[in-house]
Amino acid sequence: NAGVMQNPRHLVRRRGQEARLRCSPMKGHSHVYWYRQLPEEGLKFMVYLQKENIIDESGMPKERFSAEFPKEGPSILRIQQVVRGDSAAYFCASSPDITEAFFGQGTRLTVV
Amino acid sequence: DAKTTQPTSMDCAEGRAANLPCNHSTISGNEYVYWYRQIHSQGPQYIIHGLKNNETNEMASLIITEDRKSSTLILPHATLRDTAVYYCIVRVGGTNAGKSTFGDGTTLTVKP
Numbered sequence: 001n002a003g004v005m006q007n008p009r010h011l012v013r014r015r016g017q018e019a020r021l022r023c024s025p026m027k028g029h030s031h032v033y034w035y036r037q038l039p040e041e042g043l044k045f046m047v048y049l050q051k052e053n054i055i056d057e058s059g060m061p062k063e064r065f066s067a068e069f070p071k072e073g074p075s076i077l078r079i080q081q082v083v084r085g086d087s088a089a090y091f092c093a094s095s096p097d098i099t100e101a102f103f104g105q106g107t108r109l110t111v112v
Numbered sequence: 113d114a115k116t117t118q119p120t121s122m123d124c125a126e127g128r129a130a131n132l133p134c135n136h137s138t139i140s141g142n143e144y145v146y147w148y149r150q151i152h153s154q155g156p157q158y159i160i161h162g163l164k165n166n167e168t169n170e171m172a173s174l175i176i177t178e179d180r181k182s183s184t185l186i187l188p189h190a191t192l193r194d195t196a197v198y199y200c201i202v203r204v205g206g207t208n209a210g211k212s213t214f215g216d217g218t219t220l221t222v223k224p
Contacts (some may be wrong), residue, residue, distance in 0.1 A: 013153045042214040091155050095210050
């Protein structure tokens with residue numbers, strides 16, 4: 001059983017471009033979470049999704065950020081018109097229920 | 113969720129026990145203590161959790177004081193690969209594990 005897969009592992013975008021981060025949960029997991037870790041800081045919860053539904057987006061910035069978890073395929077975190085402050089590591093976690101979550105290796109976004 | 117306080121950093125000699133403290137003086141009766149670690153550039157990894165009894169697994173032991181206001185994570189024979197940031201998290205039992213609040217943690221450096 002493969003772990004949580006995130007891709008790409010590293011992503012470089014110029015200011016103003018769009019960044020799309022993908023997360024494939026572990027087999028049988030229907031809950032997906034996204035976290036952001038700014039340089040030298042701890043992880044901050046962004047959004048919690050189940051298949052085709054956003055359950056909790058209390059940690060998502062109000063503008064430019066969106067997330068989806070379609071019926072088929074990976075979960076996508078989309079950042080439009082990226083700025084330098086978006087440079088961070090973005091981690092995805094998945095779980096079969098609410099009891100425990102497993103994290104992926106992360107995507108490191110660098111905005112130049 | 114109750115707030116936790118951890119030392120910023122600790123050193124440990126390879127092969128010796130690493131004892132990582134955590135204060136959670138405002139913990140409620142239904143809140144569990146969880147420990148995770150984050151090895152450089154990787155996603156967080158679950159280590160252990162407990163309510164009030166001491167717990168042990170293949171990775172570590174968790175000692176919770178009788179008043180539950182503090183706990184200690186013990187790595188019995190630290191190796192260089194245990195160098196990581198260790199997070200102590202307090203969370204109500206039955207709540208969503210994917211929405212954990214990560215603080216700054218303790219940076220443990222295991223030295224040869």
